[in-house]
Amino acid sequence: MTANSELTGLTLAQARDALAKGDTTSVELTGAYIDAIATARSLNAFVTETPEKAMEMAKASDARRASGTVGAMEGLPLGIKDLFCTKDVLSTASSHILDGFQPPYESTVTQNLWNAGAVMLGKLNMDEFAMGSSNETSYYGPVANPWRPEGDNRTFVPGGSSGGSASSVAAEIVVAATGTDTGGSIRQPASFTGIVGAKPTYGRCSRFGVVAFASSLDQAGPMTRTVQDAAIMMGSMVGFDPMDSTSVDMPVPDFESALTGDIRGLKIGIPAEYRIDGMPAEIEKLWQQGEAWLRDAGAEIVPISLPHTKYALPAYYIVAPAEASSNLARYDGMRFGLRVDGQDLTETYEKTRAEGFGAEVQRRIMIGTYVLSAGYYDAYYLKAQKVRTLIGQDFEQAFGQVDAILTPTAPSAAFAAGEKSGDPIAMYLNDVFTVPASMAGLPGMSVPAGLSDSGMPLGLQVLAPAFDEMTMFRVGGVLESAAAFSARPNKWWLA
């Protein structure tokens, strides 16, 4: 027997190797995580814990291993963001309107993970319908960041929308978690919690069975402790799916093999436009540090321009709500989830949606409805789509000169709960560095690179050309080694 904390302290790659060597079993590992989850409920990272299911899956995994069948994720216990539909397991998108919804189907991404041998620990809290950057919009309450500045007893946000995923990985109560990224929902919380979060190219991961927020932007990805873990896990999530028309039929490379540690001769772009007004000095400093690390590793640093960057965020907050306003029309109380009866059909719709959706979701439905309305469509939606095209062209030109781009992941470290929840614009600004790549459908990852002055984690973002996740991981791996980020949150929730 190995001590629980030793087991949960293993990275995904280490746990994989320990299982392979027979140093532990999936049942033992899963048991350790189930115990750890029970000690960390004050983080509110889970909406639904599925310990029985986890143990069943772990036993089945050990049996498979005994019979010689070992998948790429064999026996590894994961947390699943509640945006993924999981068969016969409550799937709520952290919304009241999906009360009691147990889908009769499994999302393709989670099915791929189970097919690779992974074990499900439960469903992770998130911003309602993935709308938020602090995990404060969940119907199931906010998620706490495992990190707190030294001597500060306030709760800090884990970022969002994949806040439960980020928090649970950072607190080591799951070996890794799935996230989804629409405008930065994997990368920003990864930065806030000192973990790795990677979003593949749009089209790599099937969206089938993932509750839709903004269909043209939504993309699943891994949230892990290391770059290697992310590469392993992403390999088991992606793949062509005929059930998703936007899924891309391309060979899946061995992402783990990208981690050569050698970036000599690679050209790394530093976009001038990401140096925004009012950016904290500590972010600027970290970015320059990152530049230096990559230069020292033999890369060539190239100043580049992405001229339409400043329009990306406003355009995103038109496109994403427009799609959301339509995607969320199906939550009408008629067939599943919450229904609040009214005098007639219209009132039933109104009451159901007024009660079922939280304030941020309602705000985005209103914005989206407005920008698609007759007379406003051209001025907002169509214009935003044009901006989106220009942003894509910016990146295309840039990737004519460079192999990858380095930027900060977020304009600040994690902030205290409640600090920005009254100011939607301040909240939206969290996504300023992540949104452009989302608009262009490009792969991007956040790598923990340092601590803020107050001792909170900060990440750097690596962006790569479409379908070149290999370069993203290669650069990310070097950045990770150079940063040698080893700080861990002090486990206050155990006290």
Add this chain to the structure above:
Amino acid sequence: MREIPTNPDNLIAGETGDWEIVMGLEIHAQVSSNAKLFSGASTEFGADPNSQVSFVDAGLPGMLPTINERCVEQAVRTGMGLNAEINLYSVFDRKNYFYPDLPQGYQISQFKQPIVGRGMVTIELSDGTTKEIGVERLHLEQDAGKSLHDQHPSQTYVDLNRCGVALMEIVSDPDMRSAEEASAYVEKVQRIVRYVGSCDGVMAEGSLRADVNVSVRRPGGELGTRCEIKNVNSMRFIRQAIEHEARRQIEILEDGGKIDQETRLYDPNKGVTRSMRSKEEAHDYRYFPDPDLLPLEMEQEWVDAIRASLPELPDVKKARFMADFGLSEYDARTLVSDRESADYYEAVASGRDAKLSANWVTTDLFGYLNRTGINIAESPIRAEQLGQLIDRIVDKTISGRIAKEVFEVMCETHQDPDAIIAEKGLKQVTDEGAITAVVDQVIAENPEKVADVQGGKEKLLGWFTGQVMKLSGGKANPQAVNKILREKILGD
């Protein structure tokens, strides 16, 4: 809008002068396919409620549409039938509105870039003339489910079987000027979709239905405000609804009122149209490209292969029947009304007299089928059998009159004509000796009438012919009878 000269026959006389109706139609034709447009669920008609609903159709979270290639092919075939441009690049949009029979909260349709562009349809009118009606576009879209208001005293039930079934919306130009033209257009479109096999065209089952946009104006004048009459589901109702709606609008205008642009419903029981919603209440559908679906791109070779597989279309077939078989426009039009009838006729006429064949098919066979309500596909008489009957007339085995009798028996017994002729001994008698014997008998029994004929009343010869035919059981060759009678009585 194309300028169409005013036809005085189409004008409606009002209190204050003449009026002209201007109409455009939107036809919704359900695509013949086994599966729905964006899900694998079955499309079969008449199944138990909600037994043909996939998770996609039910709008469950995370479900995504994937296009059914067969439906795309059917839209292309139809576009070709409508002589229309096929757009190799088209886009699916979402049309957003709330209703319980629309689980997704939006209908996937095509708005700005439809799969089929401009086309042209030639309609045929009862006076033998034809007219060209412009087709603006054809686009693919999903049907909605069905709300059932009669299953519970206070609640509405929803059947989603139809939800997601592929429809082709065919939008015409406002080129029609009378109820007859409108129904002739619907008939023509119905014929075309049936020819190309893209829709069964059964209005009673809702697989073909029309929305009619009606306005009235002074002949050739400025266009009036239009009203849309929704979901008219029979040819008769289309004509009635238009006539009623035109009269309603004329009355309002002649009383000094103005027409409100609105959507109206036709009530076939009362024969009136009723307001459904006004322009102000019209939905803002917030169309935008469906981000779950990539633009639809077709390869030219794929489209060319579809064109090569198209059957001969009704207009071409009609022209060929007139040119090759020497048929009248009327007969040709009747015969090409559906593919089965045309094929039947061609089988009968093959190697035979084309006009005689046309007469037997259009008059006798279609007459029988119409009387009994039987479809040509279920005709009791096969084309070869009808051909054999015509052969027996031509080779003088039986007379035309006897042939009618044989035909009746064929309808009942499904037997070959030769078998019936043999069994009933209907073979025509051409043996002069046998006929002469009968003639002699009739002359002997009617000396006064013989004298009358010889005295100049030659018309009475017809009476003699009738008597001889009667006595021979109709089997005597009428020409032979006449010849012998003339010899015997008049010494010709």
